[in-house]
Amino acid sequence: xxxxxxxxxxxxxxxxxxxxxxxxxxxxxxxxxxxxxxxxxxxxxxxxxxxxxxxxxxxxxxxxxxxxxxxxxxxxxxxxxxxxxxxxxxxxxxxxxxxxxxxxxxxxxxxxxxxxxxxxxxxxxxxxxxxxxxxxxxxxxxxxxxxxxxxxxxxxxxxxxxxxxxxxxxxxxxxxxxxxxxxxxxxxxxxxxxxxxxxxxxxxxxx
Amino acid sequence: xxxxxxxxxxxxxxxxxxxxxxxxxxxxxxxxxxxxxxxxxxxxxxxxxxxxxxxxxxxxxxxxxxxxxxxxxxxxxxxxxxxxxxxxxxxxxxxxxxxxxxxxxxxxxxxxxxxxxxxxxxxxxxxxxxxxxxxxxxxxxxxxxxxxxxxxxxxxxxxxxxxxxxxxxxxxxxxxxxxxxxxxxxxxxxxxxxxxxx
Numbered sequence: 001x002x003x004x005x006x007x008x009x010x011x012x013x014x015x016x017x018x019x020x021x022x023x024x025x026x027x028x029x030x031x032x033x034x035x036x037x038x039x040x041x042x043x044x045x046x047x048x049x050x051x052x053x054x055x056x057x058x059x060x061x062x063x064x065x066x067x068x069x070x071x072x073x074x075x076x077x078x079x080x081x082x083x084x085x086x087x088x089x090x091x092x093x094x095x096x097x098x099x100x101x102x103x104x105x106x107x108x109x110x111x112x113x114x115x116x117x118x119x120x121x122x123x124x125x126x127x128x129x130x131x132x133x134x135x136x137x138x139x140x141x142x143x144x145x146x147x148x149x150x151x152x153x154x155x156x157x158x159x160x161x162x163x164x165x166x167x168x169x170x171x172x173x174x175x176x177x178x179x180x181x182x183x184x185x186x187x188x189x190x191x192x193x194x195x196x197x198x199x200x201x202x203x204x205x206x207x
Numbered sequence: 208x209x210x211x212x213x214x215x216x217x218x219x220x221x222x223x224x225x226x227x228x229x230x231x232x233x234x235x236x237x238x239x240x241x242x243x244x245x246x247x248x249x250x251x252x253x254x255x256x257x258x259x260x261x262x263x264x265x266x267x268x269x270x271x272x273x274x275x276x277x278x279x280x281x282x283x284x285x286x287x288x289x290x291x292x293x294x295x296x297x298x299x300x301x302x303x304x305x306x307x308x309x310x311x312x313x314x315x316x317x318x319x320x321x322x323x324x325x326x327x328x329x330x331x332x333x334x335x336x337x338x339x340x341x342x343x344x345x346x347x348x349x350x351x352x353x354x355x356x357x358x359x360x361x362x363x364x365x366x367x368x369x370x371x372x373x374x375x376x377x378x379x380x381x382x383x384x385x386x387x388x389x390x391x392x393x394x395x396x397x398x399x400x401x402x403x404x405x
Contacts, residue, residue, distance in 0.1 A: 004234050007216045014211030017341045019394045021209040021218075034397060035338055074366075086362075094361050102358055136214055136235040143345075150305070150348055154286075154355030155362065157302055158269075161281040161289040162363060165274045169366065173295040181298050188345065200215045200235065 006200070013039050043195040047125060053190035054117050060183040061110060067176035070156050074169040082176060083107070083152055105151040106180075113187045116142045117194060124198040132199055139196045146191055149184045153177055210239050243391055247399065250391065251321040257384040258314050261349075263377035265307070269356055270375060273368035280372060283307060283352075305348040313347055316340050320396060329400045340393060350385055353378045 007014055013024045018035040030039040068080035081089065083106050091099035116138050123135060156177045163171035208221040210230070214237035224230060224242035232239055245253070268280035281289075283306055291299035316336045323330035330336065356378065360369050 004217050007211050007218050010218055012209070012211065012218060014213065014216070016213070017338055018397050019211075019213075020397070021211055035334055037338060090358075090362060093365050098358055098361050101354070105354075133234075133236055136237065140214070140237065147305075147345065147348055148351055148354075150301075150351050151355050151358065153298055154302065154306075154348075154352050155359045157286040157290050157298060158281065158356060158359040159362065160293055161286040162270065162272045162279055162359070163367070164279055164289075165277055168274055168277075173290060173293050173298065178295050178297045181301050185301065192345070196214045196235075197216045 057186035064180035069176035260381040267374035268372040
């Protein structure tokens with residue numbers, strides 16, 4: 001027998017929510033006897049949903065970067081900042097180390113997520129056996145770092161609440177920040193709907 | 208008793224882990240289970256610590272800015288209300304959920320479940336509490352907010368006088384507790400507890 005048997009081969013299903021190992025009774029809407037959550041071998045319509053969410057996130061990501069996220073008004077002087085110009089300002093005037101952190105959270109992580117999820121979707125749909133372990137690790141990395149992208153959104157919220165000196169200095173949020181917040185939420189949902197077990201399923205499985 | 212790897216569906220026989228041991232999947236290298244030095248009582252103590260820190264982090268101001276002798280300070284809710292008023296309601300809702308409602312919900316549910324788990328019992332509503340905990344798990348972002356505060360302080364420091372308030376230290380403590388909790392899989396409580404009267 002295969003030294004590393006998979007749940008499907010043994011007629012088993014692991015509950016996503018509580019981890020209970022159940023026998024696959026092959027009925028359409030089976031529920032976990034322990035926690036009551038729906039039991040399924042793979043997350044439902046994983047490819048379709050993840051693709052749809054990834055595309056939606058990408059469409060929000062464009063205005064998130066093009067539109068300014070924050071306006072600073074001081075003594076009649078108006079200055080609008082996009083994500084990138086905010087990072088440059090931090091680099092030039094303040095601390096390059098923090099600029100690198102913000103750059104990583106706001107630019108590198110979202111772009112990495114688009115590429116990583118795109119790569120995982122395409123390779124799994126083709127049933128590719130290439131670098132399966134590494135692809136598994138890539139997925140866990142995406143899941144782990146995803147929510148740190150919310151960093152810039154919280155920075156804008158804090159500065160808006162703090163910099164309220166009327167005529168002398170005032171900070172307002174601009175639409176870019178809303179698009180960016182939505183991008184982060186949608187990419188998080190996208191990585192949750194992707195089922196990493198598909199990486200190992202090969203060609204015979206297209207849900 | 209079996210383990211099924213969540214990341215690749217490989218099935219293993221369970222075994223007892225030694226102190227500090229981590230079981231990894233031989234196929235995909237994901238973590239199957241780890242040994243927890245911290246028992247139910249230890250977890251309960253951590254949750255209570257987190258609750259106290261969270262309370263302080265929310266009532267005390269986080270930072271104060273000064274310009275020409277004028278001082279302005281804010282709390283988390285100050286930020287949320289301000290974003291709502293400044294036409295960024297979406298951001299206000301995201302912040303309220305990920306920084307307030309979900310973290311507090313997580314702590315209360317976990318505290319409730321652990322309170323009973325000390326005696327190996329399942330609390331009333333155990334099932335719902337555990338399922339809810341699973342779903343809100345990835346949506347708490349207090350640690351990101353702490354880093355965000357740091358960035359905001361550095362940015363504001365270019366133009367204003369900045370005074371750090373006790374709130375930020377409470378957030379620091381909260382961040383430490385969250386990190387300590389990060390490796391604990393609370394789903395273990397399903398195996399540690401029995402239905403009452405069963």
